[in-house]
Amino acid sequence: MEKEEDALHFASCRELSYIDYHQGAVQKQQSIAIEVMTPLYLDGARVSTLISSPEDVDILAAGYCLAEGKVASGRGLSGVSLHDDAAWVTTEEGQRAVRKDEPFHPISAQRLCSYGGLLDSLSTAHHSSHGVHEGALVSGDNILVYTEDIGRHNVLDRLRGFVELGHIDVSQAVLVFSGRVPQSVIEKVHGLGVRFLASRALPTSLGVALAEKYGITVVCGLRPDSFKVFAHGERISW
Numbered sequence: 001m002e003k004e005e006d007a008l009h010f011a012s013c014r015e016l017s018y019i020d021y022h023q024g025a026v027q028k029q030q031s032i033a034i035e036v037m038t039p040l041y042l043d044g045a046r047v048s049t050l051i052s053s054p055e056d057v058d059i060l061a062a063g064y065c066l067a068e069g070k071v072a073s074g075r076g077l078s079g080v081s082l083h084d085d086a087a088w089v090t091t092e093e094g095q096r097a098v099r100k101d102e103p104f105h106p107i108s109a110q111r112l113c114s115y116g117g118l119l120d121s122l123s124t125a126h127h128s129s130h131g132v133h134e135g136a137l138v139s140g141d142n143i144l145v146y147t148e149d150i151g152r153h154n155v156l157d158r159l160r161g162f163v164e165l166g167h168i169d170v171s172q173a174v175l176v177f178s179g180r181v182p183q184s185v186i187e188k189v190h191g192l193g194v195r196f197l198a199s200r201a202l203p204t205s206l207g208v209a210l211a212e213k214y215g216i217t218v219v220c221g222l223r224p225d226s227f228k229v230f231a232h233g234e235r236i237s238w
Contacts, residue, residue: 001118002141008122009158011053011132011148033131033150039086042070050087053132053149056161060154061087063161067191077164102171104195106237109227111140115176115198116224122146134178135159137170137194144168152179156188163192170194177201181220186210196235198222203230 013031020028038050038057047070052060062080065071071091078092119134135155136146145168147158155177163170174196175189181203187210189197197211198219211218211231218231229236 001121001138001143004143007143007145009056009059009145009147009162010124011055011150013129013131031128033129035150038082040064041086041088043090050154052151052154056147056158057087058082059161059165060149060158061089061161062165063157063159064154065089066164067157067160067188080161080165104235105172106235107174107196108237112174112198112219112222112227112236113224115174116222116227118143118176119178119200123148136176137163137168137173138176139173144170144173152177153184153188155179156185156192160188160192174198176222180204181207181211181218183207183210186214186216186218189216190214198227202228 012034014034015029016032018028018030020026034054036052036054039046040048040050040061042065050057050060050064058080062077074093075091076094077089079090081088115138118136123134132148132150133152133155134148137144137159145159145162147155149155149158162168170193173194175194177197177199179185179199180201181197181199183206186207195215196217200222202220203218208218208230215232217235219227219229221228
C-alpha cells in the first residue's frame with residue numbers, strides 16, 4: 001500500500017507497572033493506551049467533553065461537531081484550535097460543499113482481501129496495549145488517511161474531521177475499520193459520505209438494516225483470505 005507519512009495518525013501509549021499473578025505474583029510492565037479529557041466549545045459555548053487519545057484532538061473536535069449535528073443548518077466550519085486546555089470550534093454562515101453522488105467503481109474480492117491485514121501492519125498501539133481502535137480510508141493502493149483512538153466512535157469522528165478539513169475525496173473510498181458495526185457506526189459512516197465499510201468485527205441487526213437503507217456496503221470479518229458480506233454486495237466483483 002502507498003502511504004504518505006502525514007496521512008498516518010497514531011495513538012500514544014505509556015508503560016505502567018502492575019502485578020501479574022500466575023501461581024505466584026511477579027512485578028511486570030504493561031503498555032497501556034493514554035486517555036485524556038478535553039472540554040469542547042462550539043462558537044464559545046461548551047457543548048461536550050471529549051474522552052479520547054491525546055493526539056489531534058482539534059481534528060476530533062471538528063469531526064465530532066459535524067457528526068453529532070452540533071453545527072447548525074446553514075453554517076460550516078470556520079476554524080478549530082486547542083488552547084486553555086480545551087478544544088475550540090468556530091462556525092460561519094455558508095453551506096458545506098455538496099458531495100457528488102458518483103457511481104462507485106466495483107472492487108474485486110482479491111483487492112478487498114488485500115486490506116485484511118492493513119490495520120495490523122500499521123498499528124503499534126493496538127499490538128502493545130490492545131486498547132485502541134483503528135480506521136483507514138483507502139482507495140486502490142492508496143491510504144488516504146489512517147487514525148487510531150481509544151474509542152471506535154472517536155475513530156470515525158477523527159476521519160470525518162480529516163476529510164472535512166483536508167477536503168479529501170471519499171467517493172471511491174473503502175473504510176477499513178477495527179470495531180463492530182452497530183447502528184451508531186453506520187450513522188457516522190453515512191455522514192462521512194463513505195459507501196463501503198469493511199470491518200474486522202461483526203455487525204448488529206440494526207447496523208445491517210440501516211446499511212441496507214442508506215445503500216452502504218457492509219463487509220465484516222475481514223481477513224487476508226476471507227470476508228463476509230452483509231449488505232449491498234453488488235459493489236464487489238467476484
